[in-house]
Amino acid sequence: MDIEVLGTLAVRENDVPVMPRAPKPRQVLALLALHADQVVPIASLMEELWGENPPRSARTTLQTYVLQLREMIAKALEKDPEGNPPRTPKDVLATAPGGYVLHTFGGASDVREFERLAGLGYRAMDADDFPRAARELGAALALWTDSALVDVNAGPRLQMQTRRLEEARLCALDQRIEADLRLGRHRELLGELTVLVSRYRTHENLHAQFMLALHRSGRRSEALDVYQRLRTTLVREMGLEPSAGVRRLQRSILMAHPELSAAQPAAAGRERLAQVG
Numbered sequence: 422m423d424i425e426v427l428g429t430l431a432v433r434e435n436d437v438p439v440m441p442r443a444p445k446p447r448q449v450l451a452l453l454a455l456h457a458d459q460v461v462p463i464a465s466l467m468e469e470l471w472g473e474n475p476p477r478s479a480r481t482t483l484q485t486y487v488l489q490l491r492e493m494i495a496k497a498l499e500k501d502p503e504g505n506p507p508r509t510p511k512d513v514l515a516t517a518p519g520g521y522v523l524h525t526f527g528g529a530s531d532v533r534e535f536e537r538l539a540g541l542g543y544r545a546m547d548a549d550d551f552p553r554a555a556r557e558l559g560a561a562l563a564l565w566t567d568s569a570l571v572d573v574n575a576g577p578r579l580q581m582q583t584r585r586l587e588e589a590r591l592c593a594l595d596q597r598i599e600a601d602l603r604l605g606r607h608r609e610l611l612g613e614l615t616v617l618v619s620r621y622r623t624h625e626n627l628h629a630q631f632m633l634a635l636h637r638s639g640r641r642s643e644a645l646d647v648y649q650r651l652r653t654t655l656v657r658e659m660g661l662e663p664s665a666g667v668r669r670l671q672r673s674i675l676m677a678h679p680e681l682s683a684a685q686p687a688a689a690g691r692e693r694l695a696q697v698g
């Protein structure tokens with residue numbers, strides 16, 4: 422079974438889509454797909470579907486949704502290539518003690534591949550291998566086609582998981598940009614960073630990276646303008662001044678310190694956890 426969640430939900434068995442149209446069965450499938458090959462407790466599925474106040478019929482209704490998914494899996498299994506070990510819908514979507522588990526049987530998962538590639542990129546960053554870091558992190562980010570599970574009406578469990586995935590995406594993006602800055606690609610980053618700082622208006626490290634890229638591109642006044650916009654937003658919306666690292670970067674740009682022209686990390690917003698605006 423192949424699973425994609427980094428964008429629209431897509432679950433396929435033998436290249437046959439297993440995709441219910443009704444919102445609640447899609448929620449069940451999405452939560453199972455996010456935790457593929459792991460037991461998802463019945464309580465978690467019920468909370469996802471009905472929050473803290475499930476109806477009396479919740480367990481029976483959940484069983485109905487699981488049955489609907491198994492019926493779709495059964496149709497997909499009819500196209501099983503010859504030579505594959507025989508499987509039943511209950512093998513793929515199995516009942517486990519206290520819950521259900523969606524087995525992939527070695528199929529692809531874009532979340533797992535993202536985590537694998539991002540991990541390689543982080544290790545390359547730690548080893549100062551910036552070309553490989555940019556390459557691996559770029560490949561990880563290329564797996565995203567939209568926001569995670571963008572076409573699923575998410576309940577509390579899925580909302581928590583999609584937030585986790587979006588934070589992981591942002592972290593990988595931050596490190597990929599850092600690697601590109603280390604490689605002297607500041608001009609190539611300007612367009613991308615213009616969009617990012619507009620989207621994440623209080624994310625200090627993205628703003629610091631944009632300031633550094635502008636400064637290295639000979640656009641010092643614009644870099645200082647980015648700082649002022651960030652400060653105004655932080656003070657107005659959060660009652661906070663920029664972190665010490667961002668302030669130091671602003672002063673260095675103001676004084677045109679020559680070391681800022683060399684490849685070095687932005688490393689400005691990490692003294693305080695950057696918040697997504």
